[in-house]
Amino acid sequence: MSAPLLEAEGLRLRFGAVVALDSVAIDVHPGEVVAIVGESGSGKSTLLRVLAGQMRPDAGQVTYRAPDGTPHPVHDMGEAALRRLMRTDWGFVHQHARDGLRMGVSAGGNVGERLMAVGARHYGNIRGEAAEWLRRVEIDPARIDHLPRTFSGGMQQRLQIARTLVTRPRLVFMDEPTGGLDVSVQARLLDLIRALVADLGIAVLLVTHDIAAARLLAHRIMVMRHGQVVEHGLTDRVLDDPQHPYTQLLVSSVLAA
Amino acid sequence: MSRDEAYNFAYLDENTKRMIRRALLKAVAIPGHQVPFGAREMPLPYGWGTGGIQVTAAVLGPRDVLKVIDQGADDTTNAVSIRRFFHRVAGVETTTRTSEATVIQTRHRIPEARLTEAQIIVYQVPMPEPLFRLEPRLAETKRMHALADYGLMHVKLYEDIAKHGHIATSYSYPVMVDGRYLMSPSPIPAFDNPKMHRMPALQLFGAGREKRIYAVPPYTDVRSLDFEDHPFRPHRAKAHCALCASCTSYLDEVVTDDRGGRMFVCSDTDYCETRQAEQQKVAAA
Amino acid sequence: MAYVAVKGGERAIGNAHAWLAETRRGDTDVPELDVAQVAQQLGLAVDRVMAEGSCYDRDLAALAIKQARGDLIEAAFLLRAYRTTLPRFGYAAPLDTGAMRIRRRVSATYKDLPGGQVLGPTFDYTHRLLDFTLAAAGEPPAPAPEVEAEDAEAPRVTELLARENLMRRDEASEVEPADLTRQPLSFPAARPTRLQNLARGDEGFLLGLGYSTQRGYGNSHPFVGEIRHGSVTVCFTPPELGFEIEIGEIDVTECQMVNQFHGSRSEPPQFTRGYGLVLGQGERKAMSMALVDRALQAGELGEDRTAPAQDEEFVLMHSDNVEATGFVEHLKLPHYVDFQSELEVVRLMRATAAEPEKAEP
Numbered sequence: 001m002s003a004p005l006l007e008a009e010g011l012r013l014r015f016g017a018v019v020a021l022d023s024v025a026i027d028v029h030p031g032e033v034v035a036i037v038g039e040s041g042s043g044k045s046t047l048l049r050v051l052a053g054q055m056r057p058d059a060g061q062v063t064y065r066a067p068d069g070t071p072h073p074v075h076d077m078g079e080a081a082l083r084r085l086m087r088t089d090w091g092f093v094h095q096h097a098r099d100g101l102r103m104g105v106s107a108g109g110n111v112g113e114r115l116m117a118v119g120a121r122h123y124g125n126i127r128g129e130a131a132e133w134l135r136r137v138e139i140d141p142a143r144i145d146h147l148p149r150t151f152s153g154g155m156q157q158r159l160q161i162a163r164t165l166v167t168r169p170r171l172v173f174m175d176e177p178t179g180g181l182d183v184s185v186q187a188r189l190l191d192l193i194r195a196l197v198a199d200l201g202i203a204v205l206l207v208t209h210d211i212a213a214a215r216l217l218a219h220r221i222m223v224m225r226h227g228q229v230v231e232h233g234l235t236d237r238v239l240d241d242p243q244h245p246y247t248q249l250l251v252s253s254v255l256a257a
Numbered sequence: 258m259s260r261d262e263a264y265n266f267a268y269l270d271e272n273t274k275r276m277i278r279r280a281l282l283k284a285v286a287i288p289g290h291q292v293p294f295g296a297r298e299m300p301l302p303y304g305w306g307t308g309g310i311q312v313t314a315a316v317l318g319p320r321d322v323l324k325v326i327d328q329g330a331d332d333t334t335n336a337v338s339i340r341r342f343f344h345r346v347a348g349v350e351t352t353t354r355t356s357e358a359t360v361i362q363t364r365h366r367i368p369e370a371r372l373t374e375a376q377i378i379v380y381q382v383p384m385p386e387p388l389f390r391l392e393p394r395l396a397e398t399k400r401m402h403a404l405a406d407y408g409l410m411h412v413k414l415y416e417d418i419a420k421h422g423h424i425a426t427s428y429s430y431p432v433m434v435d436g437r438y439l440m441s442p443s444p445i446p447a448f449d450n451p452k453m454h455r456m457p458a459l460q461l462f463g464a465g466r467e468k469r470i471y472a473v474p475p476y477t478d479v480r481s482l483d484f485e486d487h488p489f490r491p492h493r494a495k496a497h498c499a500l501c502a503s504c505t506s507y508l509d510e511v512v513t514d515d516r517g518g519r520m521f522v523c524s525d526t527d528y529c530e531t532r533q534a535e536q537q538k539v540a541a542a
Numbered sequence: 543m544a545y546v547a548v549k550g551g552e553r554a555i556g557n558a559h560a561w562l563a564e565t566r567r568g569d570t571d572v573p574e575l576d577v578a579q580v581a582q583q584l585g586l587a588v589d590r591v592m593a594e595g596s597c598y599d600r601d602l603a604a605l606a607i608k609q610a611r612g613d614l615i616e617a618a619f620l621l622r623a624y625r626t627t628l629p630r631f632g633y634a635a636p637l638d639t640g641a642m643r644i645r646r647r648v649s650a651t652y653k654d655l656p657g658g659q660v661l662g663p664t665f666d667y668t669h670r671l672l673d674f675t676l677a678a679a680g681e682p683p684a685p686a687p688e689v690e691a692e693d694a695e696a697p698r699v700t701e702l703l704a705r706e707n708l709m710r711r712d713e714a715s716e717v718e719p720a721d722l723t724r725q726p727l728s729f730p731a732a733r734p735t736r737l738q739n740l741a742r743g744d745e746g747f748l749l750g751l752g753y754s755t756q757r758g759y760g761n762s763h764p765f766v767g768e769i770r771h772g773s774v775t776v777c778f779t780p781p782e783l784g785f786e787i788e789i790g791e792i793d794v795t796e797c798q799m800v801n802q803f804h805g806s807r808s809e810p811p812q813f814t815r816g817y818g819l820v821l822g823q824g825e826r827k828a829m830s831m832a833l834v835d836r837a838l839q840a841g842e843l844g845e846d847r848t849a850p851a852q853d854e855e856f857v858l859m860h861s862d863n864v865e866a867t868g869f870v871e872h873l874k875l876p877h878y879v880d881f882q883s884e885l886e887v888v889r890l891m892r893a894t895a896a897e898p899e900k901a902e903p
């Protein structure tokens with residue numbers, strides 16, 4: 001396997017008396033989907049924010065390897081470089097679509113923004129690509145000029161995914177992407193994400209409390225509890241043969257449900 | 258002509274002028290970047306040219322020849338008022354001839370005649386922030402400028418074309434200065450934007466109420482934002498001037514009756530009068 | 543020709559100003575208003591103009607009101623424009639409002655307190671019935687009865703609370719506060735800068751914002767700890783002397799609002815405060831200012847910033863009535879060049895909409 005795209009070690013973070021991250025290490029390789037699972041309060045969303053450079057850990061380091069192989073310490077990059085990364089090599093899919101979309105801008109404009117941010121200046125091409133991406137996420141391209149607020153929750157989430165993937169990032173952070181959706185809508189969205197990610201060979205760091213979502217999407221799983229990684233390994237191994245009692249509890253609670 | 262000795266030359270005290278000149282030097286050094294400055298309260302209302310007046314006061318010398326225009330005309334009331342102000346407090350020579358002026362203070366227009374290296378044009382600016390309609394928060398727009406994060410502005414132009422088939426901005430049309438800073442050209446019509454590009458004259462911008470100064474040094478690149486397949490196009494009325502017959506100058510539309518009657522005349526009064534005088538000379542010869 | 547109408551600006555301005563002067567004077571059979579009359583008999587108008595013009599000079603403020611035909615924002619503008627031409631000698635020492643010679647002092651939090659409650663010259667508890675005897679110029683009112691002044695010191699209510707650690711103390715700071723008249727606002731703004739801005743701010747704007755915090759836009763539970771109005775001594779250290787001297791006395795109104803307590807498991811709860819101080823007698827303004835000051839501390843106190851009064855940029859950028867009036871009123875200046883460019887673009891877009899087959903993709 002090639003060198004990891006993102007690598008972190010020794011991450012520690014406390015909020016007052018609460019330990020949010022305790023000696024967390026993680027790596028993500030190109031094209032690999034890694035799920036971070038755990039209950040709310042386990043530290044998984046904090047970990048995602050630390051890995052994405054949005055929050056600084058008390059100790060430890062996060063390293064991103066650029067396409068040319070150069071390693072960059074994420075928390076020493078500076079805001080400008082990080083913002084540039086976030087609109088080129090990286091993407092972030094928020095749990096709530098309205099956090100990741102411009103609700104007052106048309107669907108086409110939302111998808112086009114990332115293209116324009118990286119220098120696209122041909123209206124026809126931008127529009128063509130936006131239409132193509134709407135189709136890929138199963139939104140009728142005839143709705144290209146409609147505002148996201150006229151879309152259903154599932155459509156908004158698919159639009160957010162189109163907007164994020166249009167520049168073909170190498171690494172996408174996803175924070176509970178199916179969180180606020182109906183069960184039937186969730187399944188369709190997960191299928192779509194799986195197909196797109198496999199097709200484009202994008203690496204994904206997925207935070208979810210939904211074991212089923214992790215099973216469907218992830219190559220590897222990390223189980224978090226109280227800020228610690230209690231178990232990690234290949235998805236099938238962890239879910240079919242959980243070693244840690246907490247993982248066993250998580251898996252059995254899904255089965256029971 | 259004698260000036261009112263009750264006030265310092267050009268009204269502002271020397272320390273204030275020095276402070277403004279320091280801001281101007283910084284602005285010239287970073288073309289298109291908005292420099293905060295300690296704008297003073299002027300005896301004219303905010304929004305009526307207090308920024309332009311302070312910049313003019315800071316660059317004016319006793320031997321300068323000042324021209325003041327508003328909407329392209331020397332005789333509009335606010336231009337008259339500002340010219341009278343400098344006449345009184347600086348006693349400098351004033352002119353309506355673009356070619357004779359060394360300092361031109363303007364609101365909403367750039368003269369039709371090409372300006373020279375020997376001239377300074379001072380723009381009155383109501384809103385210096387080109388992004389304010391998209392993002393009203395100064396703290397956020399400051400960050401966007403620092404990071405050259407201007408995707409949002411292009412999204413706005415994209416939305417215009419998607420909605421209207423055209424970029425719907427007709428004045429205050431945003432420009433990129435020297436390939437780095439997004440800048441408001443002040444509310445000049447988009448027609449005037451191309452004149453800013455590589456202009457030989459020094460261009461200074463003063464926003465009094467918002468307390469910002471910015472500048473474009475001579476011969477600096479100034480590009481209007483656009484798309485390759487929707488290039489920037491300056492618009493003017495498809496007509497010629499009823500007085501001088503110009504079919505290239507920017508025209509004002511004058512309604513002559515309430516039955517749809519109208520005529521078009523040059524907005525730049527000096528340009529128009531110069532052309533009329535030349536035509537009369539030719540006719541007389 | 544119609545075009546000529548926009549010409550002749552010079553003469554039009556001269557004529558308009560002559561007409562203004564004549565209108566200001568009004569009917570010459572009515573005696574001309576004396577500036578001293580304004581200063582004496584329209585004292586609260588003078589106070590408001592001094593506060594918003596941020597220049598303490600009753601006679602100049604009265605003159606400005608006369609010149610502005612009673613338009614108080616215009617008068618504040620005249621005073622500001624004059625003030626900016628004055629030389630600056632330096633900054634006075636902080637006022638000691640605790641040592642104020644009090645003319646009015648009320649607390650809503652304590653029934654009685656050291657120094658007592660002093661109603662002073664107030665509209666409170668007057669019945670708002672028009673007094674027609676004032677329309678007929680008559681005898682001056684009988685002198686108000688005098689009582690022996692209480693000699694006891696009148697410590698500030700917030701100081702009483704702070705001594706019990708019930709209120710967070712505003713620690714004295716040696717950091718030189720920014721001067722809003724010299725440096726442009728930037729954000730986030732420090733509290734001294736915010737208070738300077740509010741002290742010059744428009745009374746009506748602050749009144750509306752303060753009111754909104756009471757109606758749920760900003761979660762405020764204020765009590766008037768104290769309002770005091772009176773004279774305070776202004777001290778200054780001239781550089782050539784090197785020691786502090788008293789240079790005069792000014793009237794101010796101060797309001798301290800006691801607000802909802804704030805605390806956490808680690809920090810014992812304490813009341814928070816909102817502060818208002820204005821030149822002259824300006825109780826409504828001082829109270830509004832105190833409410834808005836408290837609302838603007840939301841960020842520092844870890845509260846959600848959701849209401850307009852808690853939004854620092856929104857409040858501070860729009861509080862100044864001289865700035866606001868200039869920009870709102872500039873809309874009446876000619877904009878025909880911009881309007882013409884809009885006309886052309888609208889016509890072009892209408893033409894495109896009428897011929898969709900020719901429209902660009």
